[in-house]
Amino acid sequence: MTTRTVRSFKPSWRETTIGTAAFFGVWYFVALIGIAPAKFFPMPHEVLAKLFALTHTQFAGATLQMHLLSSLHRYAMGFLLAIVIGLPLGLLMGRFRWLDVVVTPLFDALRFIAPVAWVPFAALWFGTGIGGPTLIIFAGAFPPILINAYRGARGVDPRYLEAASMLGIGSFKTITDVLFPAAIPSIIAGLRVGAGLGWMSLVGAELIAANRGVGYLIVKGQSAVDTPIVMAGMIAIGAVGVVIDVVLRKLEKHLLRHRKS
Amino acid sequence: MSEITFTNVSRSFERDGNMFLAVDSVSLTVRDREFVAIVGPSGCGKTTCMRMAAGLEFPTAGQVTVSGKEVISPGPDRAVVFQQFALFPWKTVSENIDFGLRAKGLDEAERRRIVEHNIALMNLRGYETAFPHQLSGGMQQRVAIARAYALDPDVLLMDEPFGALDAQTRVVMQEELVKLARLNPRTVLFITHAVDEAVYLADRVVIMTSRPGKIKEILDVKAVRDAENWDQHSRIEDVMDLASFVHLRTRIWKSLREEHAGDDH
Numbered sequence: 001m002t003t004r005t006v007r008s009f010k011p012s013w014r015e016t017t018i019g020t021a022a023f024f025g026v027w028y029f030v031a032l033i034g035i036a037p038a039k040f041f042p043m044p045h046e047v048l049a050k051l052f053a054l055t056h057t058q059f060a061g062a063t064l065q066m067h068l069l070s071s072l073h074r075y076a077m078g079f080l081l082a083i084v085i086g087l088p089l090g091l092l093m094g095r096f097r098w099l100d101v102v103v104t105p106l107f108d109a110l111r112f113i114a115p116v117a118w119v120p121f122a123a124l125w126f127g128t129g130i131g132g133p134t135l136i137i138f139a140g141a142f143p144p145i146l147i148n149a150y151r152g153a154r155g156v157d158p159r160y161l162e163a164a165s166m167l168g169i170g171s172f173k174t175i176t177d178v179l180f181p182a183a184i185p186s187i188i189a190g191l192r193v194g195a196g197l198g199w200m201s202l203v204g205a206e207l208i209a210a211n212r213g214v215g216y217l218i219v220k221g222q223s224a225v226d227t228p229i230v231m232a233g234m235i236a237i238g239a240v241g242v243v244i245d246v247v248l249r250k251l252e253k254h255l256l257r258h259r260k261s
Numbered sequence: 262m263s264e265i266t267f268t269n270v271s272r273s274f275e276r277d278g279n280m281f282l283a284v285d286s287v288s289l290t291v292r293d294r295e296f297v298a299i300v301g302p303s304g305c306g307k308t309t310c311m312r313m314a315a316g317l318e319f320p321t322a323g324q325v326t327v328s329g330k331e332v333i334s335p336g337p338d339r340a341v342v343f344q345q346f347a348l349f350p351w352k353t354v355s356e357n358i359d360f361g362l363r364a365k366g367l368d369e370a371e372r373r374r375i376v377e378h379n380i381a382l383m384n385l386r387g388y389e390t391a392f393p394h395q396l397s398g399g400m401q402q403r404v405a406i407a408r409a410y411a412l413d414p415d416v417l418l419m420d421e422p423f424g425a426l427d428a429q430t431r432v433v434m435q436e437e438l439v440k441l442a443r444l445n446p447r448t449v450l451f452i453t454h455a456v457d458e459a460v461y462l463a464d465r466v467v468i469m470t471s472r473p474g475k476i477k478e479i480l481d482v483k484a485v486r487d488a489e490n491w492d493q494h495s496r497i498e499d500v501m502d503l504a505s506f507v508h509l510r511t512r513i514w515k516s517l518r519e520e521h522a523g524d525d526h
Contacts, residue, residue, distance in 0.1 A: 159347040162317055167361030167412065168337035177360070181351040258392040259350055 042228045050228035051235060059229060060220035062212055064236060070212035071202055072240070074130060078137025078205070079198045086145035086194070087187065091179055093146075094153020111143040115197070116204035123208040133213070136205035141198030148190025152183025185259075188252040195248055199241050214240075263328050263415035263448040265291040265314050270323035272309050282473035283309050286323070289467060289476060291416070294446040298453055298463035300513065302520050306474025311418050311452045315341045328415050337361055340409035344421040346401045348393040348408075355380070355389045358408045365412075379407040382441070399430035406438075416448040423458065432497050435461055443492060456513045460506060461497060468513060471520045478516060485509060 024044050031043050042050075054064035062070070093100045118139050122132040156179055164178045180187075206215025214233050221229030272284040284306040291297045299307040312318040313325045316335040325332045327339055335341075348357050355376055362372040380386060383403040393401050402422060409417055423431045435458060442449065442462070453459050459466045464483035467476055486492065489505040500506055 159343060159345060160349060162335065162341075163343065163347040163349070164360075165335040166315060166317075166337070166339070166341045167408070168364045169360065170364065173364065178349065181349070184351075259394065 039225070040227055042231060047228045047231045047235065051232040054217075054229070054232055060211075060217050064214075064217070064232070067212055067214045067217045067233075068236060068240065070216075071206065071214045074133045074205060074213065075137055075199060075202060077130060078134040078201075079141050079195060081134065081138050082141035082145050082194055082198065083191070086142050086190075087149045090146040090149025090190075091153045091175055091183065094150045094156075094183070095175060095179060100150075107143070107146065111147075113139075115139040115201040116207075119204060119207055122205075128208045132208050133205035136201050136208075137198045140201030141194035144193035144197060145187075145190045148186045148193070149183060152186030152190075153179050155186065156182040184255055185252075188248065188255065192245060192248050192252075195244050196241065199237070199244060202237065262293045264293055264326075265289075265416055265448060265450055266324075266326045267310065267313075268324045268326075270310070270313065270320045270325055272306065272313065272318065273321050284313075284320075285473035285475045287474070287476055288323075289479075291448055291450050294448055296442055296446070296449045296451065296462060296464045297467060298451040298459035298465075299467045299469060300453055300456055300459045300517065301469030301474060302471040302517065303454060305469045305471050305520075307452045307469055308420055309474070311341075311420050311450055314416070314450055315339055315418050317341075337365065337412040338415045340412045340414035340417050342402070342405050342409050342417070342419040342422045344424045346393070346398075346405045346425075348401055348404055350393050353390050353392055354385060354396075354404050357393070357404055358411050361408065361412050375411050375413075379411045382410065383407040384437075397430070398426050399434060402426060402434065410441075414447075416450065419449065419451045421453055422451075424453070424455075431458075436495070436497055438462060456510055456517070457501060460509050460513065461500060466509075466513060468516050477520075480509065480513065482509060 027044050031038070031041050035041070051064070056063060058066075060067070089103070093103055115136050118136055119132075122135040126132045126135050160178050160182055161174065164174045169178065202213070203215035203218055206213040207219060214236050218230050218233035221227070221233060267287045267289045270284060270287045271282065273280050273282045275281075287306075287310060289297075289310075299310060301307045309318060313320055314327060314332060316332045316339065319332075332339070349360070352360065358376045358379055359372055362375055367375070380389060383406055385400070385403055385407060388396065388400065393404065396404070402425075406422070423434050426434060439462060451459070451462060460482055464481075464486075466480045466482055468478050468480070469475065470477045485505050489503060491500050491503065491506070494500045494503075501510075
């Protein structure tokens with residue numbers, strides 16, 4: 001991960017303001033020239049008003065905050081499951097050649113299946129409550145977490161492993177105390193990509209959610225042909241996604257505070 | 262008895278489909294508590310020899326033993342000091358030194374005693390909680406040496422340990438290593454390309470030929486050192502001024518130059 005897809009989070013306020021104003025300007029312009037019926041292309045102020053309204057009036061059985069909370073709950077489950085399985089498996093694959101050979105072909109095929117494609121099976125196997133949606137989010141977050149843990153473990157400076165074996169460090173301790181900390185920069189990159197893809201899979205996951213969640217809100221808004229609600233849901237998803245990334249970058253800074261840059 | 266013995270040791274590598282011989286029939290014994298330095302042109306296989314004693318590489322023919330046992334894997338009985346220090350950047354100075362002691366299963370009080378002792382020995386007091394990147398190269402190599410000594414190894418294997426240090430730091434480290442080695446002699450195999458360093462530190466200096474690496478000759482420095490009483494001088498420059506030192510150094514230089522001349526054809 002050498003290319004940075006997200007800019008540093010301390011841009012100058014002036015540029016940010018100009019950019020935002022330009023965005024809304026273009027939005028108004030496109031809405032006003034009418035490339036789609038007004039009903040299907042709401043104005044920014046309508047969407048923002050709806051966004052605000054949703055914070056204190058219920059739609060699809062809950063307020064926006066309740067939907068978000070419900071989504072975050074599922075998301076946390078799926079993301080954590082992806083970490084719990086992907087991180088150790090990736091490190092072990094990076095350490096043990098035989099495991100790499102066994103898992104990689106299968107994994108390479110599976111990772112090209114879009115998370116949404118799991119929707120039917122997720123519902124059939126794990127139900128529409130928490131289990132099914134969790135699996136969809138897991139399917140989004142798991143591949144990058146595993147791949148980056150694996151790459152991190154493969155890329156560890158061999159001197160650290162030689163020093164560890166010279167010191168008589170056992171196999172398990174070498175993984176937890178050498179391989180893992182040495183792979184942290186790559187692991188964090190994987191967590192960030194995985195967090196993003198997991199969160200993006202949310203709408204797909206909530207296609208099968210029973211009765212709550214931002215994805216569910218969007219689906220319901222769509223069937224009610226209430227486009228401001230759909231856009232308000234999209235904005236909420238985008239905003240929370242940014243917050244998740246900021247949190248992970250703070251974590252990265254904290255974990256790497258003792259390293260040379 | 263902690264001896265390192267190489268018996269007819271050869272090591273070949275494959276490169277671009279061709280096998281080439283890096284170390285050719287080396288036989289050498291580093292006796293108990295003897296300090297042996299190997300010098301030779303770069304690529305002569307001297308580091309490979311050290312790595313075979315460490316168990317990080319293996320001979321393609323012959324046998325390497327330490328304390329009478331064939332070397333089959335790395336282990337804390339053969340502590341290595343690497344040229345690039347190889348400290349764990351996410352561990353503090355104390356934690357780096359302590360890491361191997363934990364693996365040995367020592368209790369906490371004993372570990373703390375050993376860590377403190379070695380921190381004092383290597384003049385690292387006050388840096389216990391520093392991380393490696395906060396230290397200079399010389400300080401980092403002190404930590405690596407403290408880490409090796411803390412293991413209380415049968416033998417110490419040092420691979421150009423001062424090669425990455427600046428000239429002044431290097432001299433200080435060499436003087437300290439001599440003090441340590443005279444105070445508490447251990448079996449040491451020391452790899453270097455610096456002739457001064459080899460003559461100053463070692464009891465015997467092994468000169469290797471360039472590819473394939475063979476032992477060209479072995480010089481007994483200790484006999485000269487004892488006869489001329491080098492150890493009465495505490496400063497390296499005073500020792501280096503002695504006629505007997507200069508004579509040995511020149512001898513080794515001439516021997517090595519023949520190897521370089523051989524490289525040019």
